Amino acid sequence: MSASSKVRLAEVAQLAQVSEITVSRVVRGAANVSPETVQRVEKALEQTGYVRNRLAGSFGGRTSNQIAVILPSLSNIVFPDVLYGLEERLDASGYHPILGISNYDAERETRLIASLLEWQPAGIVIATANLSQRARILLTRAPCPVVEIMEIDTDPVDMAVGISQVQAGKSIAYYLLGRGYTSFGYIGHDLTRDRRAAARRAGFRSALQEAGFEFDQVLEAGGTSSVTLGRQLTAEMLSMGAPRLIYYSNDDMAMGGQFEALARGMAVPDTLALASFNGLDLGQAAPIPLTTVGSRRGEIGTAAADQILKRLAGEDTSRFIDVGFKLIPGASA
Amino acid sequence: MSASSKVRLAEVAQLAQVSEITVSRVVRGAANVSPETVQRVEKALEQTGYVRNRLAGSFGGRTSNQIAVILPSLSNIVFPDVLYGLEERLDASGYHPILGISNYDAERETRLIASLLEWQPAGIVIATANLSQRARILLTRAPCPVVEIMEIDTDPVDMAVGISQVQAGKSIAYYLLGRGYTSFGYIGHDLTRDRRAAARRAGFRSALQEAGFEFDQVLEAGGTSSVTLGRQLTAEMLSMGAPRLIYYSNDDMAMGGQFEALARGMAVPDTLALASFNGLDLGQAAPIPLTTVGSRRGEIGTAAADQILKRLAGEDTSRFIDVGFKLIPGASA
DNA sequence: TTTCGGTATGACAGCGCTGTCATCTCCGTA
DNA sequence: TACGGAGATGACAGCGCTGTCATACCGAAA
CATH class of the missing domain: 3.40.50.2300 (Response regulator)
Incomplete structure (x- = not known):
């Protein structure tokens, strides 16, 4: 192979004794080139170390x-x-x-x-x-x-x-209502930026309201979601007297909740129940697998x-x- | 703004009563264009809804x-x-x-x-x-x-x-040796593919060997690292009689180990100690913060x-x- | 007034490739 | 034998922009 990085179609074409357009066809895998020509061109391609220029190609070919x-x-x-x-x-x-x-x-x-x-x-x-x-x-x-x-x-x-993020929130709320929970809290990250997390919360809330409930406590903090943030906010909520179940903006946050509960020796789900969204491997491998909604x-x-x-x-x-x-x-x- | 998506420099140039190259200069923020011209061109740019064609630009300008x-x-x-x-x-x-x-x-x-x-x-x-x-x-x-x-x-x-991945492995091994551990196991994912995890293990092992130790047990499984895999392999290793400390290929795997230990009610680090690599938020927010090496x-x-x-x-x-x-x-x- | 340098602008070619159309060869068929 | 058609190849223009060099203009210095 040649060491130069400036090989054009023309050079390859000359070596293979064909026109540029034929080389172009071979490079692009076009159909109507005879097998012998293809072989000859491919050899020349190899020898010259030709590198296709997509900038030129896309520009010229308008694709x-x-x-x-x-x-x-x-x-x-x-x-x-x-x-x-x-x-x-x-x-x-x-x-x-x-x-x-x-x-x-x-x-x-x-x-x-x-x-x-x-x-x-x-x-x-x-x-x-x-x-x-x-x-x-x-x-x-x-x-x-x-x-x-x-x-x-x-x-x-x-x-x-x-x-449907709204349905995702609504669905798990229905499930939890079915399980008999009657006291709900919400812990989330910055929902002014994460519209989809806000939609899930809205769905969850609307299901609660249909059943005559509301979030008893809501705790949100700016910044991105993280296990650490989930743990902090959970600690904070627990210090104010926790609801029976906390719905989290996502699995990361809920894992923080589970960690806080484990660290305090609180029984999950008997004393404090947790639910969230995403269905991450992490949450399913946890000591207490998360009740959540799997997103694909x-x-x-x-x-x-x-x-x-x-x-x-x-x-x-x-x-x-x-x-x-x-x-x-x-x-x- | 025009609705067409096919606005060229030429059209803008005509509207602004200048040449194409001047429009090009304005678009690229070039210096030597008079303020009045810039203003006129920018207005035309706005009016036509011009979208720069980087394919053509990069190709022509060879950048x-x-x-x-x-x-x-x-x-x-x-x-x-x-x-x-x-x-x-x-x-x-x-x-x-x-x-x-x-x-x-x-x-x-x-x-x-x-x-x-x-x-x-x-x-x-x-x-x-x-x-x-x-x-x-x-x-x-x-x-x-x-x-x-x-x-x-x-x-x-x-x-x-x-x-240095090797040093990362070596360093934590030194620390653990300093802590007095004398029995070591290794749990990892597919190291034939993850060369860097293999390098850390090699570093760890070489530090052990300097001190006259070796991994008593090594367990690896194909596939990517995950919390689930870490948990599975930990369970497997524990069933064979665990070493005092397990070094994991990374934090995800080690979290699986911690989860398994927690689920079994084993005391970490008193009965089973865990160490790994990455310094993820997850590991630090865990009930027992991971002993690990933070990568930046x-x-x-x-x-x-x-x-x-x-x-x-x-x-x-x-x-x-x-x-x-x-x-x-x-x-x- | 003339000269000169700097600034603003433009003319022109060409980047390397591909779309399009033309040409040529080679068969099989009428 | 003549002809039509398919397959293989090539000529040519041009994609839209930017590098390069030329030109026009202006005010300051001589």
């Missing part, structure tokens, strides 16, 4: 195999799980994600959308934080498929893949990728994909 | 603001933490990561390097899984800075940012980004950046 992916956070395993599913499926089809993290910040989200659009991506997958008016316009005008992921409660610009994060990623790929292939796509959730009874409530 | 990022996994919080630090810093400088996940597979890793290189990235950040010969050649010839992250034990193609994952990401940015700015860069680790005494050993 890109990049997919813009915008997520609000990577601070717990939820979005990495989604991202993994997404990357897996995209990679298998020859696409690559360009990543942006909005940090749950509307302005940064808008800026990311704008700047990733400049790359003429073949599609956009976004877990919205808090779409600004301008961001919504940008997405609406985007000349490519747009998939909003995680929730299907709100009206998407183009397509949505996820679950990897599936959200793969389904989102499928929606994009389908659309690009000209197939029909549906506006909403509900990947569904699952109640995990656990042992903590 | 890209994309950085290839290749990670082996997203299955625990470690790499997402790194990725977050990386994205944060890159974004602040106007760069975007294009992501690939190798899944600890050498062939896929090679393929990812090759296909991301085709995008003419401005830099490459890679947490190598198991570099093939071809992959190494590709990286060596890459016409851009290359940062290998996570470990600094091996010889990098260009630059390395991370910690976010810093690895930001430092890697800095290396790339420095190099691109023509500044000096060092071949190795050791972000350092920190012993976290915890309470589990």
